[in-house]
Amino acid sequence: xxxxxxxxxxxxxxxxxxxxxxxxxxxxxxxxxxxxxxxxxxxxxxxxxxxxxxxxxxxxxxxxxxxxxxxxxxxxxxxxxxxxxxxxxxxxxxxxxxxxxxxxxxxxxxxxxxxxxxxxxxxxxxxxxxxxxxxxxxxxxxxxxxxxxxxxxxxxxxxxxxxxxxxxxxxxxxxxxxxxxxxxxxxxxxxxxxxxxxxxxxxxxxxxxxxxxxxxxxxxxxxxxxxxxxxxxxxxxxxxxxxxxxxxxxxxxxxxxxxxxxxxxxxxxxxxxxxxxxxxxxxxxxxxxxxxxxxxxxxxxxxxxxxxxxxxxxxxxxxxxxxxxxxxxxxxxxxxxxxxxxxxxxxxxxxxxxxxxxxxxxxxxxxxxxxxxxxxxxxxxxxxxxxxxxxxxxxxxxxxxxxxxxxxxxxxxxxxxxx
Amino acid sequence: xxxxxxxxxxxxxxxxxxxxxxxxxxxxxxxxxxxxxxxxxxxxxxxxxxxxxxxxxxxxxxxxxxxxxxxxxxxxxxxxxxxxxxxxxxxxxxxxxxxxxxxxxxxxxxxxxxxxxxxxxxxxx
Ligand code: SF4
Ligand code: SF4
Numbered sequence: 001x002x003x004x005x006x007x008x009x010x011x012x013x014x015x016x017x018x019x020x021x022x023x024x025x026x027x028x029x030x031x032x033x034x035x036x037x038x039x040x041x042x043x044x045x046x047x048x049x050x051x052x053x054x055x056x057x058x059x060x061x062x063x064x065x066x067x068x069x070x071x072x073x074x075x076x077x078x079x080x081x082x083x084x085x086x087x088x089x090x091x092x093x094x095x096x097x098x099x100x101x102x103x104x105x106x107x108x109x110x111x112x113x114x115x116x117x118x119x120x121x122x123x124x125x126x127x128x129x130x131x132x133x134x135x136x137x138x139x140x141x142x143x144x145x146x147x148x149x150x151x152x153x154x155x156x157x158x159x160x161x162x163x164x165x166x167x168x169x170x171x172x173x174x175x176x177x178x179x180x181x182x183x184x185x186x187x188x189x190x191x192x193x194x195x196x197x198x199x200x201x202x203x204x205x206x207x208x209x210x211x212x213x214x215x216x217x218x219x220x221x222x223x224x225x226x227x228x229x230x231x232x233x234x235x236x237x238x239x240x241x242x243x244x245x246x247x248x249x250x251x252x253x254x255x256x257x258x259x260x261x262x263x264x265x266x267x268x269x270x271x272x273x274x275x276x277x278x279x280x281x282x283x284x285x286x287x288x289x290x291x292x293x294x295x296x297x298x299x300x301x302x303x304x305x306x307x308x309x310x311x312x313x314x315x316x317x318x319x320x321x322x323x324x325x326x327x328x329x330x331x332x333x334x335x336x337x338x339x340x341x342x343x344x345x346x347x348x349x350x351x352x353x354x355x356x357x358x359x360x361x362x363x364x365x366x367x368x369x370x371x372x373x374x375x376x377x378x379x380x381x382x383x384x385x386x387x388x389x390x391x392x393x394x395x396x397x398x399x400x401x402x403x404x405x406x407x408x409x410x411x412x413x414x415x416x417x418x419x
Numbered sequence: 420x421x422x423x424x425x426x427x428x429x430x431x432x433x434x435x436x437x438x439x440x441x442x443x444x445x446x447x448x449x450x451x452x453x454x455x456x457x458x459x460x461x462x463x464x465x466x467x468x469x470x471x472x473x474x475x476x477x478x479x480x481x482x483x484x485x486x487x488x489x490x491x492x493x494x495x496x497x498x499x500x501x502x503x504x505x506x507x508x509x510x511x512x513x514x515x516x517x518x519x520x521x522x523x524x525x526x527x528x529x530x531x532x533x534x535x536x537x538x539x540x541x542x543x544x
Binding site: 063064066067068069070071073074132134135138141144148151152155156159161169170193196197200201303304305308 | 472
């Protein structure tokens with residue numbers, strides 16, 4: 001297991017070790033960065049995860065699928081549709097449940113509203129990291145509208161609780177459709193304005209251009225996902241590669257910076273550009289969905305108890321993928337004909353994206369750390385799901401150990417062993 | 420920079436966006452302020468109204484409940500507990516996540532969502 005001391009041990013006379021975190025004002029969520037710097041230049045980067053392990057998957061194996069829906073919302077506060085969406089898709093694929101078209105459209109609309117909300121929030125945070133607080137307040141004010149629309153559609157501003165296995169829980173009436181349409185128009189305009197404010201600003205440009213570069217090659221090698229990958233020129237988007245929900249009808253194309261700025265450099269600036277343009281893309285998708293929304297049922301089965309009974313009878317494994325604002329989320333579920341799933345595994349996008357911090361930060365300056373760290377839009381609480389504790393010890397699993405454990409677990413599952 | 424400056428100058432002439440809830444200035448103690456509002460001593464700046472279908476505190480009508488336990492089964496947070504003797508349930512507000520699943524599942528509509536959301540308190544009950 002690696003410790004912070006290992007880096008300190010390698011220190012020579014003209015380098016310094018700096019530990020940032022786990023709790024640090026520059027980082028919104030707990031992660032620990034161990035850096036070795038020579039002067040201002042970063043020479044070595046390492047980080048330690050799993051500072052906020054909550055054991056959600058374990059809790060999931062003690063609950064029925066409907067309870068897990070609300071548990072999965074709590075994996076991440078911002079992506080609460082993403083995880084539920086992926087979980088629903090996994091369970092639906094096991095049970096062979098067909099989602100009615102109207103429900104698919106509503107799901108897509110809510111998921112895109114969530115993306116708008118997440119990207120604008122991120123733009124605000126990024127502006128704040130750059131010391132551009134007026135832009136932060138501007139972004140946060142712009143975000144209010146989407147929260148109001150979400151509250152109107154689902155009954156709450158953040159925790160949507162609208163997903164149901166086999167459909168959605170709430171229908172959308174005409175008035176709500178109008179509100180959503182208005183919001184879509186507003187965010188088309190807002191995205192253009194934000195682009196002007198962020199991309200047209202010489203200070204932001206000089207601060208973020210050629211900072212934290214992730215090359216296409218590194219991006220592919222490290223399996224980055226979401227806007228982080230797209231900003232490096234990798235056309236990767238679950239909505240495009242494996243369309244689901246209403247995306248096959250809408251036709252989403254992965255957004256890369258060459259369509260916005262004319263070139264792809266894979267730096268922080270490109271990541272800002274991609275995210276801001278994706279707000280517009282989402283607004284367009286929402287507009288299309290509201291216009292083309294078919295009539296009909298909104299759920300495969302209205303009665304939760306009947307649905308639970310149906311799910312109790314199925315066995316099998318399923319996966320669910322969804323393009324979250326930060327990249328692809330992936331859920332694996334195994335049902336064995338019991339109330340609770342036998343296994344549930346979540347992979348959040350930040351897990352992939354964190355590794356890209358290393359090439360981004362190497363050679364950068366200490367002051368760039370918050371900007372680079374924020375540029376992948378990290379979400380630690382989603383990612384941290386592995387800490388082993390026992391009497392008298394607290395061990396954080398390293399990358400390799402975690403991998404070994406995971407391989408072991410996969411093998412075990414494959415053999416169908418029951419603990 | 421210029422784009423933002425234009426925005427900022429415009430903002431000078433716009434209404435403040437933030438709803439000043441519960442009062443124009445931050446009170447010394449929020450709960451103390453709310454109590455004095457209850458006593459009718461001070462006036463509260465009203466919160467932004469909630470839309471229809473808002474998921475707030477759950478209202479439980481004991482008379483309507485038939486003790487079918489469906490709500491206990493679907494509640495993700497163990498916020499509804501079944502009382503074996505009475506064949507009724509007890510709703511724990513402080514555990515509730517306000518998902519509204521129990522409201523959907525209840526066959527007799529004994530559980531209903533309300534618009535109440537100012538629920539933070541120092542006491543559990
Ligand atoms: S609203 Fe959700 S968490 Fe609260 S009691 Fe009902 S089912 Fe349980
Ligand atoms: S679902 Fe309704 S009727 Fe059944 S136990 Fe719960 S509150 Fe009572």
